[in-house]
Amino acid sequence: MAVPPSELASLPEGHRVFASVGPELIDAVARLRPRRVVLQVPAGLVRDAHELAGRLRTEVGVPVDVAARPCFGACDPPTDSEAARADLAIVLGHAPIPNALPRRRTFFVEMRSTAGDPAALAEAVRNGGVPRRVGLVASVQHLSLVGPLAESLRFRGFDVQVGAGDRRLAYAGQALGCNYTGAEAVRDRVDAFLFLGSGRFHPVGLAFAVDRPVWSLDPFRAVLEPPIDRPSLIARRQLAVAGCRDARSWGILVSAFVGQERMPTALALQEKARARGRTAEILLSDRIDPRDLEGRSFDAYVSTACPRIAIDDGPTYPRPVLTPPEFLMAIGDIPLAPYRFDTFH
DSSP states (O other): OBOOGGGSOOOOTTOEEESSSSHHHHHHHHHHOOSOEEEEOOGGGHHHHHHHHHHIIIIIOOOEEEOOSOOOSTTSOOOTTTSTTOSEEEEESOOOOTTSOOSSOEEEEOOOOOOOOHHHHHHHHHHTTOOSEEEEEEOGGGGGGHHHHHHHHHHTTOEEEOOOOOTTOSSTTBOBTTBOHHHHHHGGGOSEEEEESSSSHHHHHHHHHSSSOEEEEETTTTEEEOOOOHHHHHHHHHHHHHTTTTOOEEEEEEEOSTTTOOHHHHHHHHHHHHHTTOEEEEEEESSOOGGGGTTOOOSEEEEOSOHHHHHHHGGGSSSOEEOHHHHHHHTTSSOSOSOOOOOOO
């Protein structure tokens, strides 16, 4: 089933969106007649990739490569070195980022789920002490549940808000690890947020981005998780910032991925550092990897790539890693509070 075009900003020719792997996707590849296809998936969908590769080879007769590097999002599509021979990429598990589309023709297969009984989920929310004024946010796999759940919650007396984000988000209510502007758009009209999906990745990011309690609701298990402890999250990041205030030499990390590259931001931060008497050098790579930073003499790093590198993966790096707003806090350009999430626009 294809995602209705009315739900998504117009895409350039050759780029398409599908809700799931099915006959329509196979037929679209056959009609396009690519010379070679590259499949890219997040770690959790590796088996789906190999199954789809087999179907395409058998039913379409097209050569298929599977990118070995795990895909964190639509921000890091296959690079030219990873897929030099492919003229079509198929990305499983992610929606397109409208303002950062790959140069190569790409089919986005969002792997939409139909799991979840809206009435049962709404009952779990009502019984879980969630405030009546609530905003809904979801991972792309569960976006189709947002409308039915909102209706069920309203039937039970909830005031439900679903916000439209900026040009980086394809859908209202959507969450990206680097962008929660849909939630930010309705923050002043709600007392809490409810995230539809599994795991802590998006709830934690949402908690950093909005100063409201964040509950998580797993549609598969109908389990409502307790609110994220935002004060503890913020305190840990503020402690990391405080530990970098005496850092004199900084490495500024820049990713070359199409959806993560922010060289203008890196250059601006370099100027800020030098104006404050620090030294700063720009380090460029595709995927930011802590192993590539070993043996360097910097006191600390600031990552202009995905903000979750600093927030989630910071302890794996040889020196502290901050986001751009945290860096500005560390050198005294902006105050430590209120905390500012590094939102990609």
